[in-house]
Each structure stands twice: as C-alpha cells, then as structure tokens.
Amino acid sequence: MCGIVGYIGENNANDVLLTGLKKLEYRGYDSCGIATIYNDKFQIHKTTNRIDSLVSCIQDTEKSNIGLGHTRWATHGGVCEKNAHPHTDNKDKFVVVHNGIIENYIELKELLKDKGYEFYSDTDTEVIPNLIDLNYDGNLLEATKKTVDMLEGSYALGIMKKDNPNEIIATRKNSPLVIGVGENENFIASDYSAILKYTNKIGILENDEFAVLKKDEVSFYDKDLNKKDVAIKNIDTKDFDVEKNGYEHFMLKEINENSITAKKTLDTYLINGKLKFDINLSDEEIKNIKHIHIVACGTAMHAGLNGKYIIEKFTRIPVNVEVASEFRYKNPILDKDDFVIFISQSGETADTIACLQLVKDRNIKHMSMVNVKESTIDRMSDNVIYTKAGAEIAVASTKAYIAQVILIDLFGIYLAQKRGLYDDEELNNILRSLIEIPNKIQEVLEEDKEYIDYANKISNKRDVFYLGRGLDYYVALEGSLKLKEISYIHSEATQFGELKHGPIALIEDDTPAIVMATSKNLLDKTISNIKEIKARGANVLVLTTLKDFPSNVADKIILLPEVNENLSPLLTMIPLQLIAYHVTVNKGLDVDKPRNLAKSVTVE
Ligand code: F6R
Numbered sequence: 207m208c209g210i211v212g213y214i215g216e217n218n219a220n221d222v223l224l225t226g227l228k229k230l231e232y233r234g235y236d237s238c239g240i241a242t243i244y245n246d247k248f249q250i251h252k253t254t255n256r257i258d259s260l261v262s263c264i265q266d267t268e269k270s271n272i273g274l275g276h277t278r279w280a281t282h283g284g285v286c287e288k289n290a291h292p293h294t295d296n297k298d299k300f301v302v303v304h305n306g307i308i309e310n311y312i313e314l315k316e317l318l319k320d321k322g323y324e325f326y327s328d329t330d331t332e333v334i335p336n337l338i339d340l341n342y343d344g345n346l347l348e349a350t351k352k353t354v355d356m357l358e359g360s361y362a363l364g365i366m367k368k369d370n371p372n373e374i375i376a377t378r379k380n381s382p383l384v385i386g387v388g389e390n391e392n393f394i395a396s397d398y399s400a401i402l403k404y405t406n407k408i409g410i411l412e413n414d415e416f417a418v419l420k421k422d423e424v425s426f427y428d429k430d431l432n433k434k435d436v437a438i439k440n441i442d443t444k445d446f447d448v449e450k451n452g453y454e455h456f457m458l459k460e461i462n463e464n465s466i467t468a469k470k471t472l473d474t475y476l477i478n479g480k481l482k483f484d485i486n487l488s489d490e491e492i493k494n495i496k497h498i499h500i501v502a503c504g505t506a507m508h509a510g511l512n513g514k515y516i517i518e519k520f521t522r523i524p525v526n527v528e529v530a531s532e533f534r535y536k537n538p539i540l541d542k543d544d545f546v547i548f549i550s551q552s553g554e555t556a557d558t559i560a561c562l563q564l565v566k567d568r569n570i571k572h573m574s575m576v577n578v579k580e581s582t583i584d585r586m587s588d589n590v591i592y593t594k595a596g597a598e599i600a601v602a603s604t605k606a607y608i609a610q611v612i613l614i615d616l617f618g619i620y621l622a623q624k625r626g627l628y629d630d631e632e633l634n635n636i637l638r639s640l641i642e643i644p645n646k647i648q649e650v651l652e653e654d655k656e657y658i659d660y661a662n663k664i665s666n667k668r669d670v671f672y673l674g675r676g677l678d679y680y681v682a683l684e685g686s687l688k689l690k691e692i693s694y695i696h697s698e699a700t701q702f703g704e705l706k707h708g709p710i711a712l713i714e715d716d717t718p719a720i721v722m723a724t725s726k727n728l729l730d731k732t733i734s735n736i737k738e739i740k741a742r743g744a745n746v747l748v749l750t751t752l753k754d755f756p757s758n759v760a761d762k763i764i765l766l767p768e769v770n771e772n773l774s775p776l777l778t779m780i781p782l783q784l785i786a787y788h789v790t791v792n793k794g795l796d797v798d799k800p801r802n803l804a805k806s807v808t809v810e
Contacts, residue, residue, distance in 0.1 A: 208305040208808070209233050209277040210566065211400045212364040212374050214419050216389025218516055219273030220264050222393070226400035227257045227275045232599040233396070234804030235277030237290035237722035241301045241527035242270035243371040248301055248707065252290035262585030271421070272371045274364045279804050282311070283328025295335035296323050297327045298348075299368050302338070304331040305396060306381035307809050314356060330359075338365065343450035347418055350375050351431055354414075360556065360809060364394050374419040378411050379810050382554050382582055383407040383513055385417050385424055387438050392419040397554070397578070397806070398441055399448055399597060406441045410580060439580065448597045452695070455797045457600035457692070461783045462651060467605040469644040470594035471612045475636060481620040484524065485573055485589040487545070492624040495545045498525045501533050501561045502549040503807065505603040506610060508684040509550050512775055513614030515677050517546035519772070520622035520633065533810065534564060546572040549614070551598060551606040552806040553581025560810070562586055575613050577606050592651060600798045601805050602692050607684060608647070615640065643777075644769040650780040656764055657781050661749055661788030664695075664718045671719040671744070672699040672710075672782075676733060681775045685720065692800045693790040699718040702735040715743035720782070721760070723750040724774035749778045 209230030215220040219242045227238060240260060249270065251263040259278070272416035276291035284291040291303045308314070311330035315339065319325075323336045334353060341352035346367050354361065367373070376383055376394045386393030386408055387400040393401040394417070395527060398408050411417055414429035415436075426436040453459035475481060498517055500510035508530055514525040528538070534557060541547070546565045550558050553576040562583060563794035565572050573589035577598065584590050593609035619636060622628050669691055672682035682699035689697045700709045702721070713719070719739055723732045728751060736746055737757050746760040751769050766777045789798045 208279050209235065209396045209400065210303050210305055210362055210364050210394060211275045211396070212273065212276060212303070212376065212394035212419070213391065214272045214372075214374050214421050215388065216271055216421065217391065219270045219653070220267065222256065222404065223273050223275035224260060225403060226393075226395060227260075230277055230396060231257060231799065232601065232805050233277065233279075234799060235279050236285040236383065237280070238275070238277045239290045239292055240264060240273060240275045241292040241366065242267065242273035243366060243368060244268040244270045246369045248294065248298065248368055250292055250294070250301070250665050251255065252287045253587055254285050254287060254290065270371070272366065272374065274301065274303045274366060274374070281307055281809060282330040283294060289329050291331060293327065293329065293332045293335055297339060300335045300338045300342075301368070302331065302335045303364045304334060305362040305808060307378075308333060308357050308361065309359035310357070315705055317637030334363065337512045340753040344368070346370070346373065346375055347416060347431065350377060350416065354379070372420055374421065376411060376417040377415065379413050380556065380559070383411050385411055385419070387424055390422050392421065392424050394419065398523045398580070399446070402441065402443055402446060406443050407438050408441050408580065408771055409436045409438045410585065410806070411436075430433060436717060437489060443639055446597050448599055455600065455787070457602055457604060457787055457797050460598055460600055460605045461780070461787060463596070463605045464608045464780060465644045465647040465651065467595045467609050468647055471609045472616070472640060472644070474594055475591070475613070475616050476640065477499070479634070481616060481623065481637070483591055483617065483620055485591065487571065487573070487589065489624050492621060493569065495523055496541050496543040498523050499533070499538070499540070499544060499546045500525060500527045500549065501530050501546060501558060501621040503530050503555050503557055505607050505687065506549040506551060508680060508687070509607050510547070511683070512611045512677065513547065513618055515680065516615050516618035516772060517621060519620060520628045521625045522627060523621070523625075525562045530555065530561045534560045538564075540565070540568055540570050542570070544570055546570055546641055547614070548572065548574040548583060549610055550574065550583050550602055551577040551593070552807045553583035554808050555579045556808050556810045559583060559586070575610060577609065599805075601800055601803045602786070607779065609778060612640065612643070615773065636772055639773055641768075644771060646769060646777055647766050647780055650777050653764070654784055657784040658788050660762065661792060662787050665789045665792040667695060667718050669712065669717060670695055670697040671713070671717065672697060673702045673705065673735070674722035675702045675728045676725055677772070677775055678724055680780065681722050681778045682720075684779060685786070686785035688783055689789065692786055692797055693793055693795065694801070695789065702732060705735065706738065710739065710742065713739050713742040713744045717744050719744040719746050720745055721748045723752065723755060723769055724776045724778060725749050725754060729755070736760055749781055751777060763787065773789055
C-alpha cells in the first residue's frame, strides 16, 4: 500500500527510482510520481497510469543524482495527478513523499491556511511540505522533527530541499521505511525489494527515528535528534526471487511454487522427524497455556483457522481466531497464561502490528509467524517463526497461505507433543503425512487442465458458492476470497450445514457451487447437503480426497490424492487458487494487481 523509493548517489536517479518503483508495484497503487533536483529546481512528473508511462514523461528531464519516487494508493482524495505524490510546499522549496495517514490534517490545514498557505490537492500529505516550510529555520532535519511532532497518525517520509541536492531526510512512524547503504550511493525504500538490485546492506529505521542520507554517508538520529548507531544488516537475497521466470503472471508462478514452499517450510522445522522451534516458551509455560488467540487479517486469518482446528483437536486448548482490526478495538480478554499467535505474510499489516503492540503492552506471551524477515512484526515480536515462501509478489496470497497452514499445523503438533495429552503415534502419523505433502501438492498442480475446464464454465457467472464443513469450510472461506479479490465475481463461503438457515435462498438454476468434501465422518452429511442444492438447480463441483466419494451426486468430481484428513486444506486449496487464477485470465483482468487492493496493508 503506497511505496517510497529514494536515491542519492552518482548514477541517474530516474533509472534507480523507476527500477525501484517497478519492484514496489506489487504493493498496489493507483498513481505514481517522481521528483528529482536539477540546477536548484524540482523536476516533478506524476501519472495516474502505470509506472511504465512515467518513462516517457521523464525522457526530457535533465539527469540528476538525487530523487524521490512514490506509488500512491488513494486514501484522501481521488485518483488524479494533483493528488499523486511527490507534493511540494506553496513556495516550491521542499518536496515530500509520504506513506500513511495524517489523522489531524484538517486541523493542520486550518492552521496553515490562517498563515496564508493554500492547498492544491485533496490529500492529507500536502500539509507536510508546508509545515516543513513553516518550521524551517536553516536546518531541514530540525524542521522535519518540528513537523512530525505536530503530526498524528502514521507516516514514512522522504524529503528533499530544492537548493540542496546533497541530502535526503527520512523518518517514519507506524509505516515501514528502510535505508539501503551502497558504495557512494544510498537509498530509502518502503521495503528492501525495491533496492536489492543495488545493495543488500540495509539499516532499519525504527519509529520516530530520522536518517540523513548523503551520497557517501548515512547518519541516524533518535527522536530527540541525538546521533545514534544503527546496525547495517546484510539481507540474504537467496530466496528473494522477484522475477516471473517465464510465467505469464506472478500469481501463476507462486501457485506453482506451492510444493517447494511446503518443502522448505517443513525442512526448516521438522528435522529427522522431530519438531524444533527456537522460541522462548518453556515446557512448563506450554503446559500452563489457558487460551490461544490467533490474530491476523485476510488470508493469514484463514490460515489461522486451520491452526484453531489442529490446536484445539490435539491440545484441547481453546483457540480464539480474531481479525486484527476487531481485536485491537475490543479490549480483548487476555489472561497472563494466554498465548497469542500473530500471522502475517508481509509483517507490515497495520492492524496486526497494532494488536502486537497491545499484547506487548499487556505483557502477554506471544509469537509471530511472518514471511518477510526484518519486517516490523518480525522485529517487534518476542518470538518469531518463519514461513519459507520467499518473495510473494502477486497481491492475492497463495504460496504464503500454504506455508502458513503448514507452519501452524507443525506448531500445533509441537504444542500437542509438549502437552502430552494425545496419542504420540497419531501425532507422528500426521508428521509423516506432512513430509509427503510437497509431492502431493505437485500431483494436484499437474492436473491444471481440469481447473482450466472448470474455470471456463464459471467465468461469466455472477455468484459462486464455496461450501464445506469443518476444515473444508475454512478452505471454502479462502477459496471464496481468492475468486472475489481477483475476478470480481461475487462469491460466498458457507458452512454446509448452515446453508439451509438462509443462504440456500440464493441457489438457483445453474448457480456454481464448489464443495470441499474431505472428511469421512461427515461424508453422509455432505452428500445430503449436495442433494439439497442440486434439487434447487446448483451446478456442483466436488473437490474430494475420498476415493469412495460416490460418482453420481455432483456435476463434476475432482479426486485429489488421499491425505491425512487433518491436512486436506493443503491439497484442496490448490485447485481453488488455480480456478480463481484462470477465471481472472479469462476475464482479461489484471491478475497480479487487482483493483483497490494492496499487498501490504500498511494503513488501518
Ligand atoms: C488476500 C491477501 C490478504 C492478506 C492480508 C494480510 O489474498 O493477501 O487478505 O492476507 O492483507 O496480509 P499479511 O499476511 O501481509 O498480514
């Protein structure tokens, strides 16, 4: 959600900024812009088109060695050039790129208007360069500090002064920003993927800190502008593949990486049949856990539901799965013996971060599962375990979900082993089955023709139902989210038994219904439910792992490899991801960058 990249060095800033912005495209945006300095003048170009179209805009600009680039995801004010960043002050002395939301911008606008400032955009951001101008007394860093002291809300900022092409100021609060350190060049970026082409030496700016970037040095300052040392870390780029590698879309590439992702996550935590988690939670503390809370958003929350299933079943600890945007505002009931698990692919989701802060403030034991190392959640959490999905670029999460489900399953079994309530042999069986999962995922992937055929049948439909009981319902939720977020077809996930309490009214002739049926115990119930919707005209696809699923109850049955029932989501989810993908391709939509969505939801 919004992206910042900044450069100061010896190379052509436009080239670096465009490359960086392209890498940040995946976060989601609806306009973009670049500012460089030449001969004490800003050269600013903005567009509501894709980043590629900036290339022609900047063709005639003079080469510069300093600049700021931005991708905007509209919050305050519509999508138009005047609202796109960078923004300048009235006197055109300072230029700013901003991620986040300034909550008190109306008040600040009034204050500035009283002092004669005028506003040309509808954004909250435009107050910032004008406040810097108001506060400027010969020192940009001090003016920035005075300005951010007046701001309420969240921000990551890159700032330049027109007549000083030797300095970029950066600061942040509750919105990510990293500093890249190179040879005679330095960078700022919302996330390090934007600058990895140039350097893997990264310094993390913490909340309320400042950085002053010159071509050959970076100085860090705390909130009171005392100089401080910040460790510069080498980011391991081994798993950071951000190219399409011959696939038409990132989403397709990432779905096809499900098997390798599963294997990497398993290999990291399941070593010679033994689970190993390097976390600070003693066996005694595990035995004493009263409740587990899993807090996450969207797809990560759906992965958390799988965790609820496994953990409750094998540890008998009650698990409450909560959407972060609800948890943070409900004054959650947390006991000193509770344990909170946060799940986040990006590690930058604003609501999840706020919940983590709340849990930390209350001194409650917690652990996070993240995919992006050095992300905010990674750095803030007392305990972290990692999904090994590598870079996930498509906005719709696919391989990260599979990794999250595997990791929460492994962790659930770990807790169960420590609690010792459950038959060890059954737990070992699940672990053995998990080892077979990567190959089984690969088998499911290879049946893509089946999913293409089905996608062709539903691509022009208005509504699609996703139905299941137990674990199958959790998969239905995620399958439904995948379809609606990228194909814009309305879809709905319902617990199959609940359908007749209302939603069945929507089933009519030829309504597509995708049923997950993986539980032997619930097979009869599921078949009865299928008959009920067939009687009302539904066109039913069944995804099942049960060899003896009757062949005559549905319009189409896709038989997936047999699997331990506790792990079925790891297989049933694959066709659902591919069906959503193919439907979206059929509709000619932008698969990797669906409208209105952002990869990192860094504002609440
Ligand atoms: C959907 C999707 C989102 C994210 C959600 C949480 O495909 O990607 O629902 O799962 O925004 O993001 P993270 O996991 O980065 O906290």
